[in-house]
Amino acid sequence: MDNTTDSTWDSLPVKLNEGILQTLEELKFTHMTPVQSACIPLFMSNKDVAAEAVTGSGKTLAFVIPIIELLLKREEKLKKMQVGALVITPTRELALQISEVMEQFIHKFPQFTQILLIGGTNPIEDVEKFKDQGANIVIATPGRLEDMFRRKADGLDLASAVRSLDVLARYGIKVNVVLFYLPKQRRTGLFSATQTQELEKLVRAGLRNPVRITVKEKGVAATAIQKTPARLSNYYTICKSEDKFNNLVAFLRQHKHEKQLVFFSTCACVEYYGRALETLVKKVTVHCIHGKMKHKRNKIFADFRALKSGILVCTDVMARGIDIPDVNWVLQYDPPSSASAFVHRCGRTARIGNQGNALVFLLPMEETYVNFLSINQKCPLQKMPPIGDVVDVLPKVKAMSLADRAMFDRGMRAFVSYVQAYAKHECSLIFRIKDLDFASLARGFALLRLPKMPELRGKTFPDFTETTVDTETIRYKDKNREKQRRKMLQEKDKTPLPKKNFTKNKAWSKQKNKKERRKKMSAKRKHDEGSDVDDEDMNELLNDTRLLKKLKKGQISEEDFEKQITSTVINKA
Numbered sequence: 001m002d003n004t005t006d007s008t009w010d011s012l013p014v015k016l017n018e019g020i021l022q023t024l025e026e027l028k029f030t031h032m033t034p035v036q037s038a039c040i041p042l043f044m045s046n047k048d049v050a051a052e053a054v055t056g057s058g059k060t061l062a063f064v065i066p067i068i069e070l071l072l073k074r075e076e077k078l079k080k081m082q083v084g085a086l087v088i089t090p091t092r093e094l095a096l097q098i099s100e101v102m103e104q105f106i107h108k109f110p111q112f113t114q115i116l117l118i119g120g121t122n123p124i125e126d127v128e129k130f131k132d133q134g135a136n137i138v139i140a141t142p143g144r145l146e147d148m149f150r151r152k153a154d155g156l157d158l159a160s161a162v163r164s165l166d167v168l169a170r171y172g173i174k175v176n177v178v179l180f181y182l183p184k185q186r187r188t189g190l191f192s193a194t195q196t197q198e199l200e201k202l203v204r205a206g207l208r209n210p211v212r213i214t215v216k217e218k219g220v221a222a223t224a225i226q227k228t229p230a231r232l233s234n235y236y237t238i239c240k241s242e243d244k245f246n247n248l249v250a251f252l253r254q255h256k257h258e259k260q261l262v263f264f265s266t267c268a269c270v271e272y273y274g275r276a277l278e279t280l281v282k283k284v285t286v287h288c289i290h291g292k293m294k295h296k297r298n299k300i301f302a303d304f305r306a307l308k309s310g311i312l313v314c315t316d317v318m319a320r321g322i323d324i325p326d327v328n329w330v331l332q333y334d335p336p337s338s339a340s341a342f343v344h345r346c347g348r349t350a351r352i353g354n355q356g357n358a359l360v361f362l363l364p365m366e367e368t369y370v371n372f373l374s375i376n377q378k379c380p381l382q383k384m385p386p387i388g389d390v391v392d393v394l395p396k397v398k399a400m401s402l403a404d405r406a407m408f409d410r411g412m413r414a415f416v417s418y419v420q421a422y423a424k425h426e427c428s429l430i431f432r433i434k435d436l437d438f439a440s441l442a443r444g445f446a447l448l449r450l451p452k453m454p455e456l457r458g459k460t461f462p463d464f465t466e467t468t469v470d471t472e473t474i475r476y477k478d479k480n481r482e483k484q485r486r487k488m489l490q491e492k493d494k495t496p497l498p499k500k501n502f503t504k505n506k507a508w509s510k511q512k513n514k515k516e517r518r519k520k521m522s523a524k525r526k527h528d529e530g531s532d533v534d535d536e537d538m539n540e541l542l543n544d545t546r547l548l549k550k551l552k553k554g555q556i557s558e559e560d561f562e563k564q565i566t567s568t569v570i571n572k573a
């Protein structure tokens with residue numbers, strides 16, 4: 001089942017290049033989708049286009065095809081270092097995906113080169129690559145692109161290279177400084193599945209008299225227009241915080257042969273619950289992906305795409321534009337921080353006319369979110385029948401924390417990050433931090449004790465029973481890491497410390513401001529990301545040890561020590 005129109009490619013007012021038609025034939029794309037039949041002729045007749053079309057409706061080809069056509073039609077041939085087209089996307093994964101689609105088409109046109117400018121790689125390598133092979137088509141994420149514009153000192157004059165820019169396609173992202181570097185004479189296309197105020201600003205700032213295209217789906221029940229794909233079954237379920245994870249595990253155990261994305265609100269929650277799911281949902285491949293990962297992201301993404309079944313535990317880095325084949329379920333363990341992200345997340349399934357399902361887990365006091373989505377996002381949800389065979393897996397998660405300090409730490413970070421993300425929810429009338437039942441939440445996170453954080457200060461939680469185990473005695477499974485910790489504890493015992501105990505009394509949530517400082521201290525120690533110890537944690541320990549030594553030798557004051565002591569990372573997507 002697909003979602004194409006009756007119009008074949010040869011029904012376009014301008015005949016497409018033979019090479020493009022051949023690739024379309026190879027892909028077996030016989031007909032255009034509605035957004036393609038609307039946008040391609042406009043783009044090719046020099047119009048700016050602002051297109052809003054439902055997720056999975058073929059927006060990528062609606063700009064990839066005109067880009068190649070317009071470059072082919074240029075009177076003056078592009079030189080090696082002249083950029084004729086620029087595509088800007090919000091995430092690396094989406095950039096990678098678009099460059100693969102572009103490659104399928106431009107390999108028939110060897111006169112054109114393309115380059116991918118995305119984070120996670122060494123920028124100097126990008127500069128060298130650009131100088132070596134040139135690039136007529138640039139596909140980039142905004143941060144790396146901006147960085148490249150500023151690298152004149154490394155011998156790359158990207159601002160000059162884009163002077164002959166023909167087409168700019170932007171994929172639903174915020175206004176940013178790169179517009180400043182681009183020539184005014186250009187065609188611009190803006191593609192998104194949702195219309196937000198940010199996008200509206202961008203349409204006004206970056207497009208000239210754009211033609212607005214809106215392709216929406218007819219609702220199934222009525223003639224109402226909805227923003228999500230027509231063949232998407234969109235559900236919600238209500239559970240208390242302490243029951244949510246048990247319900248998720250039961251659901252995943254019942255859908256082992258399918259492919260699921262599970263969205264969490266923060267990187268720390270992905271790290272924690274992802275590990276727990278690896279252990280609890282047996283004989284299923286569980287991958288985790290989030291924005292804090294540096295090197296492994298592309299590989300995980302590619303691996304998951306190729307799987308027939310499996311679970312991808314992720315943050316909103318996977319929410320927009322990602323085209324993973326045959327996703328059966330999109331599970332939103334935590335609702336996203338914005339209503340438009342809800343639509344994008346659901347759109348990872350039911351693509352191009354296929355059937356798909358989505359389920360969001362809501363707390364009892366969040367039920368009004370269902371009405372909000374229906375009105376605000378034209379996204380109606382149905383209540384899911386109760387999930388059967390729910391068993392209590394939380395004692396097992398607690399046992400994991402007792403067996404390995406790394407898991408215990410992850411749980412604490414996840415809890416803190418969740419509360420902080422909750423406090424920043426865009427829809428603060430529904431997601432109110434003061435309504436959160438912290439004891440139930442902590443039970444749902446299978447915590448052994450409550451972390452110190454301002455949100456809990458001065459409150460008592462009789463409904464939460466702390467473990468009887470002294471959590472300071474929990475060891476890291478990773479021997480090196482435990483050795484470091486012991487060393488640090490010994491140093492600590494020998495050193496007259498400031499009155500405030502540096503790990504025990506520091507509020508976890510307050511420590512996050514120091515993340516930037518720790519980043520600058522930079523990871524000298526290269527480490528395999530697959531190991532139990534991640535780079536940042538190990539650096540944190542090494543750095544703490546170094547600081548303690550300095551304090552002991554009298555090289556820094558107690559005050560400086562307090563200021564510099566490194567901290568826990570609580571990181572959002």
Ligand SMILES: Nc1ncnc2c1ncn2[C@@H]1O[C@H](COP(=O)(O)OP(=O)(O)OP(=O)(O)O)[C@@H](O)[C@H]1O
Nearest residue numbers: 029031032033055056057058059060193321323352
């Ligand atoms: N004309 C076509 N015929 C059949 N399949 C198509 C056609 N155009 C695109 N597709 C396929 O449809 C899927 C979705 O396309 P694409 O990723 O471009 O959607 P999108 O609208 O950009 O989605 P999102 O809003 O999530 O970014 C892809 O797998 C793509 O290969």
